[in-house]
Amino acid sequence: MAGGVKRRSTLWARVKRRPWRSALTVLWRLTRGGLYAGTAFIAGSFLVVLVAGYVGVPPSILMIQQKFGGESVRRVQVSLDAVEPALVHAIIGAEDSRFCSHDGFDVEAIREALANNAEGGRRRGASTISQQTAKNVFLWNGGGWARKGVEAWFTFLIELTWSKRRIIEAYVNIAEWGDGLFGAEAAARVRFNTNARDLSARQAALLAAVLPNPNTWRVDPPGPYVAGRAGTLEARAGVVRREGYAACVYGG
Numbered sequence: 001m002a003g004g005v006k007r008r009s010t011l012w013a014r015v016k017r018r019p020w021r022s023a024l025t026v027l028w029r030l031t032r033g034g035l036y037a038g039t040a041f042i043a044g045s046f047l048v049v050l051v052a053g054y055v056g057v058p059p060s061i062l063m064i065q066q067k068f069g070g071e072s073v074r075r076v077q078v079s080l081d082a083v084e085p086a087l088v089h090a091i092i093g094a095e096d097s098r099f100c101s102h103d104g105f106d107v108e109a110i111r112e113a114l115a116n117n118a119e120g121g122r123r124r125g126a127s128t129i130s131q132q133t134a135k136n137v138f139l140w141n142g143g144g145w146a147r148k149g150v151e152a153w154f155t156f157l158i159e160l161t162w163s164k165r166r167i168i169e170a171y172v173n174i175a176e177w178g179d180g181l182f183g184a185e186a187a188a189r190v191r192f193n194t195n196a197r198d199l200s201a202r203q204a205a206l207l208a209a210v211l212p213n214p215n216t217w218r219v220d221p222p223g224p225y226v227a228g229r230a231g232t233l234e235a236r237a238g239v240v241r242r243e244g245y246a247a248c249v250y251g252g
Helices: 002-017 019-054 061-068 085-095 107-118 129-138 144-161 164-174 184-192 201-209 224-243
Strands: none
Touching: 019 129, 019 144, 019 164, 085 129, 085 164, 085 201, 085 224, 129 144, 129 164, 144 164, 164 184, 184 201, 201 224
């Protein structure tokens, strides 16, 4: 009897020493750690999205970077009711004409961009206003595909939990307009000495025109390219208004 117990103990000791058992133990620990980390990320991201959606948009990573870099940062959060609709119409016309009809990702624009880039044309992106809002509010510039993946997750979350009106409201309160100006209210005050609610159609189009490159393109005064682009966007804003492309924001 004692000999049998000893043999079983010896056999178990050999099994425990086998490399595959150690590998499985390590794999299990890594998997468990990944599950814990993934659960924490999902829960944490839901929480920050809800806070930003229903309490207020926090300072962005870009704003914090500029502040710690010694640059002046100015932002005044306002409700969408305090922003001239012409600015929203111009932004939709410039950045994402299908804003009200997609769920965060414009598949048609992605296909068009891929086809254009494959043909060697001027590179073009396909980021929607929702994607840009997710990046500006929660993430950082650069980062390649890893950041794009996280951006897609946050885009899904804000489309799931926010209204379209809230998405565009967050966008106009966090977008950068150069020289440390974030949000439409700060930009209107500094660039045009007025409030976001009192922007003219031309001023709104100028602000929308420089959004792709706000630290290089100027509105005070605008160069020939920005002036021409603003004229195009002022016309597009009229189309957005008349055709109901902003119906998810203003109704109708």
